[in-house]
Amino acid sequence: MKLTVNGKAHKHQGGGSLAELLDEIGLTTAHVALIVNDEVIPSSRRKFVRLSEGDNIEIVSFAGGG
Amino acid sequence: MRDPLRLGTGTFQSRLLLGTGKFSSPAAMLKAVRASGAQLVTVALRRFNREQASDDLFGPLSSIAGLTLVPNTSGALNAREAIRAAQLGRELSGSPYTKLEIHPNPHHLMPDPIETFEAARVLVAEGFAVLPYIMADPVLAKRLEDLGCAAVMPLAAGIGTGKGLTTRDLLGLIVRNSRVPVIVDAGLRSPSEAAAAMELGCDAVLVNSAVAAAEDPASMAGAFKLAVRAGRSARLAGIMPVSECAVATSPLTSFLSACNPAQP
Numbered sequence: 001m002k003l004t005v006n007g008k009a010h011k012h013q014g015g016g017s018l019a020e021l022l023d024e025i026g027l028t029t030a031h032v033a034l035i036v037n038d039e040v041i042p043s044s045r046r047k048f049v050r051l052s053e054g055d056n057i058e059i060v061s062f063a064g065g066g
Numbered sequence: 067m068r069d070p071l072r073l074g075t076g077t078f079q080s081r082l083l084l085g086t087g088k089f090s091s092p093a094a095m096l097k098a099v100r101a102s103g104a105q106l107v108t109v110a111l112r113r114f115n116r117e118q119a120s121d122d123l124f125g126p127l128s129s130i131a132g133l134t135l136v137p138n139t140s141g142a143l144n145a146r147e148a149i150r151a152a153q154l155g156r157e158l159s160g161s162p163y164t165k166l167e168i169h170p171n172p173h174h175l176m177p178d179p180i181e182t183f184e185a186a187r188v189l190v191a192e193g194f195a196v197l198p199y200i201m202a203d204p205v206l207a208k209r210l211e212d213l214g215c216a217a218v219m220p221l222a223a224g225i226g227t228g229k230g231l232t233t234r235d236l237l238g239l240i241v242r243n244s245r246v247p248v249i250v251d252a253g254l255r256s257p258s259e260a261a262a263a264m265e266l267g268c269d270a271v272l273v274n275s276a277v278a279a280a281e282d283p284a285s286m287a288g289a290f291k292l293a294v295r296a297g298r299s300a301r302l303a304g305i306m307p308v309s310e311c312a313v314a315t316s317p318l319t320s321f322l323s324a325c326n327p328a329q330p
Contacts, residue, residue, distance in 0.1 A: 006113045025116065031124040032114050033157035040153040058113065060154055061122040064095060065110020065138050066085025066225065066252075066274030 004056045018049040021057065032059045069302065071270055073247055074162060074195030074216040076134065078105045081264070082294040083136070083249065085274025086110075088226075089283060092126055098277050099130060102287035108136045108165050108272070111154055124158065136197065138165040144178075145185035152189050164189060165219070167199040175225045179206050183213070190214040199251055202233035207240045207248075217246050219272065222263065223253025226275045230259045234266065241267035257286075257293030264297025265305060 001012040005025070014020035018041060022028055034041045035058040041049055051057075070077040084104040089095035099107055109123055127133060137155025142148035145168065152164040166189065168182050169175040177199050183206070189196045195216035200206055202220035210218055220240055223229035230253065231237070241248050247269035254260055260271045271294055280286035 027114070027116075030114065031122060031158060033111075033154040035150070035154065038150075040150060040157065042157060060111045060158075061114045062109040062124045062127075062135070062137070062158055063112040064085075064087040064089060064092075064123060065140050066087045066108055066272070 001051065001053050003051060003054070006057070006059055010057075012051065016051050017047055018051060018057075019046040021051060022046065027059065030061070032061050034059055069298070071247060073106070073197075076163075076195075078134075080105045080291075080294075081270040081298055082260070082291055083108065083251075083270060083272035084277065084287065085272065086123060086127070087274050088278040090278075092123065094283055095123075095278070096126055096130070098283040098287040099127070099133070101284040101291070102277070103291045104287075105132055106134050106136050106163070108138050108274070109155075109159075110138055110140045111151055111158070112141075134161050134163065135159040136161070136163040136165050138167050138199075139185075140167055140169075142168050142185075143170045144168065145181040145188070148181070148185040149188050152185075152194060153192075156194065162193060162195040163197060163216070164194045165197045165199060169199075169225070177201060177221070179203065183209065186210055186213055186215055197249065202236035202240060204236060204239040204243060208243060211244060211246045215246060217249050217269070218244065219249045219251040221252040222250050222259070225252045227253055228255035228275065228279075229253050230255055231262055231266075234262075237263065237268060238266055257289045260290055261293040261297035261300070264294055265300045267301055270294075 003010045003012050014024050037056050071081050080103045082104050083106045084102045085108045086095050137159050139148040139151035142151050148168050168178045182198050186196050186198050197217045198210050199219045207218040223232045249270040250263040250268045251272040254273050254276050277283050277287045
């Protein structure tokens with residue numbers, strides 16, 4: 001399945017849930033927040049969100065800021 | 067807890083908030099956070115970088131006990147983007163606090179009052195403790211308070227300028243009318259300015275560049291900690307009024323001239 005992850009093309013080989021995408025790219029335990037197509041996904045819902053061809057996923061974390 | 071800062075549903079002993087941007091390294095930032103005694107620190111959001119996962123500040127900051135993370139909405143150009151940033155920040159921080167900042171012009175970084183008001187309305191309804199970064203505008207501050215914001219964060223000067231308390235008179239007006247905490251944010255350069263803001267009646271001070279850009283950030287963080295405490299103590303002690311003419315502190319009785327031998 002072709003996805004866009006943080007602005008870059010990504011080919012997903014797994015089962016197609018958001019949690020499986022995170023497994024695939026090694027972020028299972030990372031402290032990140034997620035947007036799928038403009039919608040903020042609470043971490044409790046990651047297992048249940050099904051991805052579709054062409055979905056746009058943004059993964060963000062904390063950085064220094066004032 | 068004596069004289070706590072009440073912010074939303076939380077109470078804090080420290081009245082110094084520290085930003086985490088612009089430090090030379092995460093280690094320097096953590097050292098400054100510890101030295102500042104801050105219990106509220108702001109953080110920004112950015113795209114997760116797989117190549118530099120060590121940039122993520124959540125782990126290191128979580129190692130400091132008693133710290134509440136306040137994600138900001140920096141980078142948002144309008145209310146819609148700020149709301150999304152706040153929602154992402156809450157996912158990461160697990161705290162209801164959001165520092166709402168919308169400054170579309172990179173040249174001066176002055177906050178957009180209209181988009182800020184709009185975003186604040188939505189975020190308050192979503193249960194956030196909203197801390198809006200604003201111009202030192204007493205009317206806007208009151209409107210945001212009426213909306214249900216947990217505090218207002220008027221600027222002392224432009225972000226990162228170090229120009230000091232340029233909005234002093236307006237801050238005084240905001241303090242006088244505000245029923246929510248007034249947190250001076252942006253523009254401060256030296257601890258004496260932070261003390262002056264507290265003496266003026268502001269409830270807390272947020273600094274970032276003043277500490278991060280100092281030669282020794284941790285020592286400067288410690289200096290700000292003392293200054294904020296001193297300013298707060300002075301405010302509570304009741305500062306003497308100004309007088310137009312001199313008022314002697316020593317007795318002016320004329321015993322000296324009384325001892326002089328009689329003049330011819």
